[in-house]
Amino acid sequence: MRAVHTANAAPLHRFLLRLVDGRQEAAEDLFQETMLRAWRNLDELPPDGDAQRRWLFRVARNLAIDALRARQARPPEVGDLDPGRVPVAADVLECVLDRQLLDDALRRLSPEHRTVLVRLYYEDASVADVAASTGVPEGTVRSRSYYALRTVREFLERAGGRP
Incomplete structure (x- = not known):
């Protein structure tokens, strides 16, 4: 163990x-x-x-x-x-607002779609690794990634953030 x-x-x-x-x-x-x-x-x-x-x-x-x-x-x-999650940057307020918008966008995703995005883009995992860890085919991982990114992009555009 x-x-x-x-x-x-x-x-x-x-x-x-x-x-x-x-x-x-x-x-x-x-x-x-x-x-x-x-x-x-x-x-x-x-x-x-x-x-x-x-x-x-x-x-x-x-x-x-x-x-x-x-x-x-x-x-x-x-x-x-x-x-402790507030980023340190030249324009702290803008960074905080950007992070909050992204967090809001990620929260709107289903757990399955959020898992795929987190693994692929935050943890730099490969599609094969994500497929293996979630138990779904690689095509499903690619599809979830595509639709999750599209949803996040649309949310950010509606909210006035940068896509």
Whole structure:
């Protein structure tokens, strides 16, 4: 189990961080739950390293989707705001507004479409890697990427942001 953790901890944590909009505590909770599920299901965990990673990412993705659904069922709390996410730049206000627009656009996507965009563009994963970790064909990953980018672009254009 230690080898599974060592080999997958960093990429899995980055993946979860993107899925939960940078909320560190939520990503850590999901990471711990993912590793706990792996430990409880050692007999189901594939022996191959790549297959293990796909299994872990699939479990993590499903947990993140469940957490998102639960979070959407309750109103946001003031404590959910993370002041550490404000970027440092020459025009801080513009950067904050751009980031907020992009976050809003990503939140409007389905969890499946958001997962594909996060993996492809934030984590620099290949289409094959995303397909393997989500359990869908490569063509579906390409299609989801196309439609997700189109949706984000349309949202940003309507909101007055840069596409």
